[in-house]
Amino acid sequence: MVIDVSLAPRRLTRPALRAVDASPDRRPAVTSLLVVATILALLAGVALPSPALSVAYASLVPIVVTAGLFLSARQMAGVFGAVLMAALALSVVGDHAMRDNYVGGLLVTMTLLMLVDHRRSRAGVPQAVGSSMLVDLRERLRIQGRLPMLPSGWSVESSVQAAHGDSFSGDFVVGNTPTPDRFEVALVDVSGKGTAAGTRSLLVRGAFAGLLGALEPDRFLPAANDYLVRQGWPEGFATAIHASIDLVTGDYTVGSAGHPAAVHFQAGCGQWTPVRGTSGVLLGVLEGQGSEDFPRTSGRLERGDALLLYSDGVIEMPGVDIMQGLDRMLGYADRAVATGLPGAAARICASARAGETDDRAVVLISRG
Known part of the structure; x- marks a missing residue:
């Protein structure tokens, strides 16, 4: 089951554009x-x-x-x-x-x-045509990056909320099932926020969606880094976290590029545990980075477990310790587990300490 509430699709039925076809x-x-x-x-x-x-x-x-x-x-x-x-x-x-x-x-x-x-x-x-083209591109790439349906017993949902309620966000999520037994998902945070990062985010999303699943999991982040380096953008860096999950055994690997660590909910003890050992370099800063520069760690999702990916906008706020933001997010995650996971990604995203001042993104994968 997929519940994707990120940047909900908007119908491109614009009477003005129909009346005056430019x-x-x-x-x-x-x-x-x-x-x-x-x-x-x-x-x-x-x-x-x-x-x-x-x-x-x-x-x-x-x-x-x-x-x-x-x-x-x-x-x-x-x-x-x-x-x-x-x-x-x-x-x-x-x-x-x-x-x-x-x-x-x-x-x-x-x-x-x-x-x-x-x-x-x-x-x-013209202005109106350019805006229509940009919105159409956003919708096409959003559909391209829509999370796939997972087999029975698995659930994934995502939420992306832009700063100040903008239509474009520097955070995005892409997912793919390259084989029926494997699910891959990446949460990316492009430098900047809101509309300022939106155009770069659109381009990067299309490229990363093409890379996801086309390469072995340990090659995704190096390839993503090579792509960003080639763009030569003055502010072209990004952080990312990538997870690859075996849908038969529940085994997973997680790799990170300067991104906050994922957290694993273990149903057996009822606790959220950070997934350590995945701290890689930022994407788009250094060229020639290989798999060894983006270390991965492994784990297993047992029945009742969940894996939570999130961007820094969910836990960070100026003047507040990041650990306090993490504890606050996990408090909402605990309540989500207790009350039912459907819709939890959106609720956790909306509870961010930064509120409307920063882009926020959450991905929640659970095994029933």
């Missing part, structure tokens, strides 16, 4: 439509009585905003020029106060949209 082959049609709308606003303002001038001026604002969102720089400039000419023509039949207020407002709006367009020019797509 794909490259339709932008000329959209440009023509906006110019025609500008001309109609001008004619209406001239033909109708003076009080209708306010409506005519106001109708130019959505034309400007639509051009800024959906058109290329050249097409946007053309629409802006037509709107300014219409606004100046309307000012001939209106009073000076109305002209100064509305024309000035239009100029401010156009300037802001042009500044935004200057920043997005490297991407080569």
Whole structure:
């Protein structure tokens, strides 16, 4: 059973994007439509009585905003020029106060949209289309990294919660069952938090999802390190923890790259025990790292046992000792065991000491 509550999927049904399709082959049609709308606003303002001038001026604002969102720089400039000419023509039949207020407002709006367009020019797509592409990419990679269904007797659930409720998180989880008898999962924390780390996280997630299960467990972290080193990002480091579990025997191995240690709940004694001996170097800092630089430790999940992976945002908080954060998390984990594990990952994630100020991620694997 899988309960994945991380960054719940959002339907990409956007009426505005449907109404104005800004794909490259339709932008000329959209440009023509906006110019025609500008001309109609001008004619209406001239033909109708003076009080209708306010409506005519106001109708130019959505034309400007639509051009800024959906058109290329050249097409946007053309629409802006037509709107300014219409606004100046309307000012001939209106009073000076109305002209100064509305024309000035239009100029401010156009300037802001042009500044935004200057920043997005490297991407080569309009703002609305770029946002849609980014969201679509996030959803595709989220689905690609969805945890697989495990056989009867096993359960895994994850929760990823971004800082300040953002849609993008520097923490992510990927899982795979390369064979019916083996389950692999990795929890990764990319440097930064929230939207600042979100773009790097999207790229890294796709790469790590491809590596997971394609290599022997002891080669995953070295390969992930090589990938990050090749990117050459100024802040391209990450921490990660990787677990490989035999779904027949319950035997597991865990390796870490600068990440907080996993904890193993032993049903026999009712205690959570840190999984020691897995402290490897950060990913993306040193090149040429081999399996020996990412030591692994082994254990066994008996019936009733559980393995908990988490990111540092769950236990860390400025000015508070990290051991206090760990004890607090394990207290919530104890209550989760007592009340039932379903939904426990989300509850533990939400109880983080850092609250909404940091990215948090939790993976809970249990054997029934």
